[in-house]
Amino acid sequence: MTDPIIAERVNAFVAGLGGIDAVRELSQVEILGARYDAGLAWVHHPEGLGGYDGDQTDQALVEAALIEAGVPEPDPFRNPLGTGTIIPTLLQHSPRELCEQLFKRAWTGEEIWCQLFSEPGAGSDLAGLGCRAVPETRNGVEGWRVNGQKVWTSYAHRAKWGLLLTRSHPELPKNQGITVFVIDMEQDGVDARPLRQATGGAEFNEVFLNDAWVPDSQRVGEVCDGWNVTRTTLMHERMAIGGRSDGREAGRIGVLAKRWRENPDLHTPAMTDRVVGAWIDVEVARIANERIRQLAKRGQPGLEGSGAKVVFADVNQNAARVLARIDPTQTLLFDDWQDELQSSELRCSSFSYLRSRANSIEGGTTEILLSQIADRVLKLPREYSIARDTPWKDIPR
């Protein structure tokens, strides 16, 4: 049931490029660029910024119509942070000129983006971050000099741009002295180094900022309004994680179930109980996630997403633990401590186990999420904390 107006838009787009055969000759970047210019990138964006002021729900219809017209599907992971969380933040908080400068190449994937958020001293307490920004004019252009260190940054080594959280006003309370910028990652003052993790691999980076510089025209939101900007990004991050819908036995539990069925010689009553228990817990979590998806579709998102993230971590970690112990021989082995970017489906069960340990830490620790639920859903009394008006510089660290 294609919407006729959307079908007409898509047909006009294909015709404008010389027909579907001509479109198929184009590269992904060329096709995506043309979609952007035609307002068929993020359809709810204003004209000139990749959209046509369409309804948010038009997006899925447009994607479906493009597929039906024979336009090749883009790689959804070409620039995941750029398209998933950062562009929506910029759209809401940046002047139009900055958006015009950056959006198209973010959409096409020509320029990769990263988020410079967490710091060695600011993990769960992100608002306590200390990366300093000080006003400095260079070559007659007003801007900011930046010094500090970021950590657990995905894509930093490949990124052209970073969304950077800084401490611009240490004398203000922590949430009130943060300013956000778009920083050029390809400058001398920015050094991204791989950060090796417990699996042996390095999915993330540490980023060192030594007298890096950013023009004031690349500031996102007002000076000291950075926490507000950050909340927008975090909200989109949560939506990007929670919005997926998987089938039964997708992912790790599927690997577990398959291996279990294929190896009846390994079955013991106690292990059978653990396998069935793990399967049930994952399936309940999957169906609960489906309900959250339906709620969001209906426009009633609640804090169920935070609860779902806690459960996702629990049940995945349990499944990975069981998987790593089905075959005791395999429990003693590992495949590759050097981790040359193999797809995680090809990795051994010991790898899955180790990697799963991060599930309850990354993207908001289980404890932080539980505290959020206690505050916002259960409306429990607040935990003890230092006075909210304490200047950032006076907080013990």
Added chain:
Amino acid sequence: MKTPELDLLESADQTELRTTVRKAVAHRSAADPEGGVGDPWRFTTADLGLAGLAIAEELDGVGLGVRELGLVAEELGRALAAPAFVTSAVVATRALAGCAADPARDALRGLAEGARTAVLVAPGPTAATEEYPAAVQATGEQELALNGVVEVVPGAGWADLFVVPAVLDGRPVLALVDGAEHVGVEVEVSMDQTRPVATVTLSDTAAVAIARDAEAEEALRAALDLGAAVLCAERVGMMEWAVATTAEYLGQRYQFGQLIGSYQALRHANARMWIDATQARAITAHALAAHDDDPAELPMATGLAAAYTAQRAVLTIEQAQQLHGGIGFAWEHPLHWYLKRAMADSVLFGTDEQHRNRVGALTDLAPAPIRAGATI
């Protein structure tokens, strides 16, 4: 595997029904502090006509679906009100609805009016996956005589219509006994005083056959599976009561000069309870929706929901008691009624272990059935 795309949310009409029931039963628990048990139908039949909710309109019922049965059970569970709803209006009614014979249809008319209360005469833990019960022997043709003793039957003490699974010449039959005066009902001292169990004794008791063989087996199986799914909804209501009651207490009680709700260990425990309740709500919605819309998914959906909610309801209410401290162990506080109900519920219409094994068998992860002759 196939992805179920069942509708897990509530319609506006369903929300309206929920609100009506919630208002009607608020503060009207079947448990009273003196240790007695109130009227099992209080504020349901008379005020709301809930007894005929699932009965077809041509039999004078309301003709609503399983989702609606679930949301009523949830609201009754939240208040621990009207405990006969599950045993009579859900399970016994579904057993009768599976029988085409006239006496069964007449019985349903009586139930829809709210004049009668029915019970399925099977031990509380009987699961849909088990063999047909053989505790009662029948003799005769259409007019039967029943003999046998059936233990721990929930809701039997309130009933005047008895739906009895029996064996006639080695074959399954469903028999209907009209009137409590023909049946020996001994209400036992029960874990759940709000929904006590009874021993039912039949001695040459006159009955009529309402279904035989496959029809009888199918009617019984459907009734027990429906009971298992609707009971999940009752647990959701109880879990949500526990979450809210605990949050309220943590927000009022001072120790060490602070509201105890500001202590992280207690906050997190309460938040975990809330998470389990939201998961229970989703998996229960899935099971109820499968009963309405997806018969192929019904065994899996019922098994999943029963296995999950039976265990989590007990743990959630135990946790509520722990977070209340001493007052949660006192008779004067309603918590113990919920704990006892949750514990009793955890074996009704199949234990959580049985439902877990059922999922194991359906997924081919635990192929061996738990009892000889059991079906999935």
